Each structure stands twice: as C-alpha cells, then as structure tokens.
Amino acid sequence: MDIGKYIAESKGSFDLLGESSNSVYRIMLGNESCILKKNRISVDNLSPFWYSIKEVFGSDFNTQRKNIYSLTSFLNTNPHIKVAELVGVSDEYCCQIFREAGGVKYKPDEFPDKEEIEYQLGLYIGFLHSIRFDTFGTFPPEKKMEKQIKDAMICCMEQVIDLYWQKNEDVQNTFRIIREMKISPESYSLIMPDISGNQFVYSDGLDAVTAVVDLDAYVIGPREWELAVVEQCLRNGSAFVKGYESYQEFPDITESRSFYRFFSYLCDPWTEKDLNTFMTEHILF
Numbered sequence: 001m002d003i004g005k006y007i008a009e010s011k012g013s014f015d016l017l018g019e020s021s022n023s024v025y026r027i028m029l030g031n032e033s034c035i036l037k038k039n040r041i042s043v044d045n046l047s048p049f050w051y052s053i054k055e056v057f058g059s060d061f062n063t064q065r066k067n068i069y070s071l072t073s074f075l076n077t078n079p080h081i082k083v084a085e086l087v088g089v090s091d092e093y094c095c096q097i098f099r100e101a102g103g104v105k106y107k108p109d110e111f112p113d114k115e116e117i118e119y120q121l122g123l124y125i126g127f128l129h130s131i132r133f134d135t136f137g138t139f140p141p142e143k144k145m146e147k148q149i150k151d152a153m154i155c156c157m158e159q160v161i162d163l164y165w166q167k168n169e170d171v172q173n174t175f176r177i178i179r180e181m182k183i184s185p186e187s188y189s190l191i192m193p194d195i196s197g198n199q200f201v202y203s204d205g206l207d208a209v210t211a212v213v214d215l216d217a218y219v220i221g222p223r224e225w226e227l228a229v230v231e232q233c234l235r236n237g238s239a240f241v242k243g244y245e246s247y248q249e250f251p252d253i254t255e256s257r258s259f260y261r262f263f264s265y266l267c268d269p270w271t272e273k274d275l276n277t278f279m280t281e282h283i284l285f
Contacts (some may be wrong), residue, residue: 021050021061021216026100034087035213038095048160049194049267055156057219058145059138064216065089068096070140071218074190080124081200084213101211103201109232111197112206115239120209122243125230129223130247132187136221139190149222150183153263164269171266171275178262181255183222191226192217193264196233224253227285228260237284253285 014025014036022037039061041047046054054060064071068089075083084098111117135144136152145152157175165171192199199214231253234240241250258279265271265278 021047027097029087029097033100035084035098035100036095037098038093047267048164048269052156052160052263052267053193053217053219055159056149056152057137057221059219061094061216062091063138065091065094065096067139068215071215074139075212075215075218078124078127080120080127081209082211083215084211098213101201101213103210104204104206106197106200106202106206109196109198110235111200111233112202113235114207115236116207117202117209118234118236118239119243121230121234122240123246124209124212124243125226125240126244126247128191129189129226129244132189133220134187136185136188137219139218139220141220149185149188150181150259153183153259154179157263157266160266160269165266168275174262174275174279178259181259183256183259185222185224188220189223190218191221191223193219193221193225193229195226195230222256222260224251224256225260225263227251227253228257229264231257231284232261232282234284241285250285257283257285 014027017024017026017035019040021039021041023040025036025038027034027036041050041061043054043060043062046060050060068086072083072086082101084101087097087099089096106112111121133141135141136149137143137145147155157178161171161175194217199212200209201211201213202208203210230240231237244250261279262275265275271278
C-alpha cells in the first residue's frame with residue numbers, strides 16, 4: 001500500500017496512544033484497526049539506549065525499517081508467540097504500520113505473575129536462542145563486525161559514562177571492575193536487549209502472551225544479555241527456565257550478568273535506583 005499517500009490524506013484522523021522513541025497511533029484502514037508507529041527522534045539526537053544500540057550493533061531507526069520485513073518473517077517461524085502483522089513501511093514519513101494485534105496491554109516492565117506466561121516466554125526465547133549466528137549486529141546479518149562484542153560494548157560504555165556519568169563515583173569505580181571481565185560469547189542469537197513485559201500483549205485473563213508488538217530493538221547479540229535483562233522482569237523464573245530448556249540447556253550467566261546489567265544501567269542516567277541495588281536484586285537464574 002502507499003503509506004505516504006494514506007498519511008497525507010488522513011491528517012487529524014489518528015488516535016494517539018502513546019509516545020516514547022515512537023509516536024504510536026491507532027488508525028483505520030478500511031474496516032481494520034491498525035497501529036502506526038512514527039519515529040520521534042533523529043539519528044543525531046538519540047537517547048543513551050538508542051545511541052548504545054547504534055554504536056554496538058550498527059542499528060538505528062532507518063536500519064530497522066529497512067530490515068523489518070526480514071525480521072518479521074524470521075519471527076513468524078517461532079511457533080510460541082505470534083508477531084504483529086506488518087502492513088507497510090514508509091521511509092519518507094519514518095513510520096511502520098501493523099495490524100492491531102488482539103490482546104491486553106500490560107504497562108509494567110515486569111511480566112504478569114503467571115507460570116503459564118513465564119513458560120511460554122521461555123519457549124519463545126529458547127527457540128530464538130537455539131538459532132545461532134557467528135557474528136553480532138543487525139538482523140539480518142550484513143557483515144562481520146570489526147570489533148569483538150566486549151570491545152564494542154566497553155568503548156560504548158566509556159562514551160556514555162563521559163556524557164552522563166562523569167560525577168558518579170559508584171559508576172566510575174564499578175566500570176574499572178566491569179572492563180576487566182572476560183566476556184567472549186561462542187555464538188550469537190536474535191535478542192531484545194531491552195526486553196520487558198510491555199513489549200507484548202496478553203489474553204484477557206493475563207494467562208497467555210498473544211503477540212509481540214515492539215520489534216524496534218531486535219538485534220543479533222549474546223543470549224546471556226537478554227537473559228540477564230529478562231531475569232529482572234520475571235517473578236519466579238523456574239517456569240521460564242523449563243520452557244527455555246525445551247530447546248537447549250540454560251546457560252550459566254553468573255559471570256556475565258554484572259557486565260550486561262551494568263551496560264543496561266548506564267543507558268538510563270535518569271534512574272532513581274542506586275547502582276548496587278540494580279546490580280544485585282532479583283537474581284533468579
């Protein structure tokens with residue numbers, strides 16, 4: 001469809017649902033309810049998180065739009081959670097349109113406290129992690145990255161600390177420890193480095209995930225990274241591990257957890273949570 005033509009002819013008819021890095025609207029295409037996501041920030045004015053994603057993985061909003069068809073096709077091979085159906089993309093208007101996925105939104109970062117959901121999520125992520133790539137970067141992989149993943153992340157951490165954390169002694173001292181850690185993944189998988197409960201929609205009773213609806217941050221990266229993040233969004237974790245191990249043995253993230261959590265902490269310089277609490281609370285795996 002000609003998204004640009006539709007947008008030009010439909011001024012004022014969009015129902016704004018929310019704003020973050022995207023403005024999210026509900027629109028009607030004929031009799032179908034759809035979701036339009038329009039990028040709000042430019043590549044020259046990125047948040048710490050999106051700056052880090054660009055620096056480490058080479059991914060930005062333009063790259064995401066270019067690769068969205070390949071990404072949704074790949075995600076559709078996962079039998080455990082469906083992906084919001086892509087209708088079209090417009091580079092001119094910096095937007096994507098999806099058919100609205102049926103389901104209930106859940107605002108907190110944490111997933112609903114249901115074993116069924118944790119098990120289903122473990123199946124979903126376990127399936128994706130069972131597919132391995134030999135380099136990290138954007139999806140689909142385009143070229144082998146010049147740096148090792150640890151070197152790329154350390155370089156990015158240095159830049160983010162210089163911009164946002166210069167006066168924080170806890171961050172400076174912890175970084176001296178973090179940079180000496182041995183991080184060398186044997187392979188990479190499709191991951192969501194900022195995975196949280198509000199990137200999915202759920203059944204009315206909050207006992208099943210019906211779709212993944214936020215695809216912006218998907219990259220090829222270390223599976224331990226995604227596990228260190230999702231751990232903070234679960235209530236128990238055992239059902240998740242059971243689902244995950246339907247595909248492979250659950251990796252030991254004891255050594256790498258601190259590395260990836262520290263990186264995530266740096267991406268939110270406005271957090272009210274102190275560093276030690278963020279690094280040590282909610283250890284499930």
